[in-house]
Amino acid sequence: MSYAQYLKELLAPLRVYDLEGTANGRELEAEGQALDQVEDTLEEIQREMLVSTAEDRGLEAVESLLANRPVATTLEARRAALAALLRIGGDSFTLAAINDNLKGCGLNAVANETGTPGQVQVRFPDVPGIPDGFEEMREIIESILPAHVGIEYVYWYITWALMEERFETWGDIEAISPTWEELEKMVK
Template identity: 70%
Template structure:
């Protein structure tokens, strides 16, 4: 049911118009289609103007306002990263605030104190090895973190014990025909 039917419903009680198979009916149909198209445009505008629901050009518009683009490629990942980047403020220097801001790189990155003043360690708990797009992420992370901090990156890889727990024999691993880099990331 579209606007054409809504217009007919408004005029039907007046009983002075022929609403079906007439010029009046055709005009209502044309106006209804035009209103339906405008409703679709307004729905798209409403969706794209809010960062929490944007999926396409709305995300691109917000990204255009920022120096760096998040590494995420999914709309949900981009939304979360942009929200984190927009939360960064002048008081974002506590460890909790820094970790919240690091979500702006588009991947789960966690900062931890090392015990050495002025040194923080960044690791990616969800991604074994060096994450794809790390160069771009590193630039974002170094823009987010206070410039007086020495940043050390920590990467983790699959261990022999982890591989033994996951695969019964080495033949199971060879059946996958992985490269050495892929073996390092088998978790």
């Protein structure tokens, strides 16, 4: 219900005002429109002030505070990445905390200990091959992980066994004419 209608319903029981087609009615319409605009602005402010509900200006404001912008393709992934970056603190150096913080790159990145002191592996389990936007992600990952830690990036591709399950013959592969890069990433 608009505020103009609300104001008219509020005053109608008094039976003092003629609210339709009169100066009083037009005044209430104008005041109602102004209150509707205020309500819309307040709803936008309320939505944009939280990372979990922000859609544009709120996310841009948070991103302007950060050194790197997360590489995220969806609104939900962007929100999750920013929330992860905002959680980074002085005690974020356990493996679990580092993996939580790596969500800030905008893609599921997982760090694993290698057994060699000062060395970790970072992999992208949801994306075969080198992820799109990897250079931006790499900057974020390297800013999250402590500077003294060496990082080895691990990528995965289709295996011959998976290829044999998916395609019966080379003719099946040639029928879809993939490039080698496309073929390497056909894991699903």
